[in-house]
Amino acid sequence: MEVSLNISDRELEKSKPFKQNMEGKPKSKKRKWISIVLTLLLISALGVGIYSAYKGYKITKDIGFNFDPGQLIEKPKEPELKKDSTGKFTNVLLVGIDTREKTKLLNTDVLIVASYNYETKNIVMVSIPRDFEAQVNPDKYWFNKINSSYAVNEQKKEGSGLPQLERVVEGVTGMEIQYYAMIDFKGFVDLIDSVGGIYVNVENSFTDYKYPLGNGYQKVSFTSGPQLMDGDTALKYSRSRHSQQNGEGSDYARARRQQKVLTALKDVILTSETLLNPTKIMGMITAIQDNIKISEFTLDDIEAGVNILKELKDSTSESYSFVLDPMAGNKSLIAVQPTVAYSIAPIAGLGKYDNIHEYLDLVLANPKLYSENPSIYVYNAGLGSKEASEKTKELKLHFKYLNIVYKQTLYSDKEGIHVFSNKDAEFEYSVNQLSKYLKTENILKPEYITTKLNREDISILLGKEPIVVQDIQESTN
Secondary structure, three states: OOOOOOOOHHHHHHOOOOOOOOOOOOOHHHHHHHHHHHHHHHHHHHHHHHHHHHHHHHHHHHOOEEOOHHHHOOOOOOOOOOOOOOOOEEEEEEEEEOOOOOOOOOOEEEEEEEEEEOOOOOEEEEEOOOOEEEEOOOOOOOEEEHHHHHHHHHHHOOOOHHHHHHHHHHHHHOOOOOEEEEEEHHHHHHHHHHOOOEEEEEOOOEEEEEEEEOOEEEEEEEOOEEEEEOHHHHHHHHHOOOOOOOOOOOHHHHHHHHHHHHHHHHHHHOOHHHHOOHHHHHHHHHHHOOOEEEOOEEHHHHHHHHHHHHHHHOOOOOEEEEEOOOOHHHHOOEEEOOOOOOOEEEOOOOOOOHHHHHHHHHHHHOHHHHHHOOEEEEEEOOOOHHHHHHHHHHHHHHOOOOEEEEEEEOOOOOEOEEEEEOOOOOOHHHHHHHHHHHOOOOOOOOOOOOOOOOOOOEEEEEOEOOOOOOOOOOOOO
16 A cells, blocks of 8 residues: 655644754754654554455455455456446346344345447346246245245345346346345445435326335325435335326336436445445445445456446446336237236246347347437328238338337328337437438428327328439430
8 A cells, every 4th residue: 555645845834743953953953843743654654455355355355255365466457347248238236135123124126237339338137026927946846926026035045045046037038137235224325315316307206105114104106207315215216106097006116216216326435425435435335334235246347347436437328217017028028927916027928038138138239229219100191001001011020019000001003111209309210210210300290290190199191202303404415
């Protein structure tokens, strides 16, 4: 450890430990006294530094840090986080565990895979609702709610809960997971408090009269609009699921709120006030040290992670949120189980995840398109009914899992292809993606359309090929 004392020439002159007397001799007592003070200051600085380093090492070791002295030797290449087999993504499983008062529950009610794309610098979050049916025990072909997987395997063998949950989530999503982290509710609260709270834009107002409180319930309410949340408020916002207002009373709604909270936390951490503040960083580590379990990580992982955070801080990256609920993939992937109360499963059948894998591959490749997720209606405006129907099928194959529907014939004499949004300043990216595929620059509503048609988000009008008239100038000799 180095201790650097930066002292200017002027300060050095002022701090001379003695003055020479008329005979040029120092005042030895004063010199000795100042030397003692400087020695004590140096020892104090070293002591604080050594203690902080030890504390940081001790905490990180307890939560999964694997220290190898050989890592301190300078390496020729920049450290990197582990990546999936494509080399494009690092995927982290984020788990929130239910440890409410007066119960012995070990349900993992928050399951989010956060995927970082090294090419775009974007982050995609995929939530799996707690009621998703999966094979939670590898030794039995038996399906249960995925939130029980950790407890089932931890009871079989201590320490096996998280690794097995990781395998279950990989099977459902098809995403290779490189790291995992599990935090309990107390750690979640303390972590948010350690950074001074988070700013969350509450989308819908709602009240929940059945929010857990010990063996009973309490009332919690939220009003729409941006607000600063402390840890306890953020926890309530993330966990509430019994409201009867504005569609906020479900596991799917709270999964989306959980992702909003994580995005808000990420934004606070990426500010200079936090990212470049060792005191706050140490405060965050201290806040979660007794309430978190993390897969093993190394000094290289830490350095690589810090480098990514710095890149995110200065980039225009975006975060996207998806939930594997019955609405995902244009309602074609997951459905409520008719024989099991409050559970969902793949439409293809229990344990059959190929369609979900395909959907998530498309999501990772083009998250903005699938995040906008517009309803797209196609009309024949002159191309011909049969031809327009065939073109719609082609679109549905290329933009799989989007809501694309062939509606009807509107006109028989219009020319060209028009792709436009029916909502001002919305779905611009999707319109551009569709118009690019259809090779048209007409992205505004044509004048002959005076209504909102069937109130879809995006309309596509397929007219006949424009007749190109070329002027031919005959030259005479």
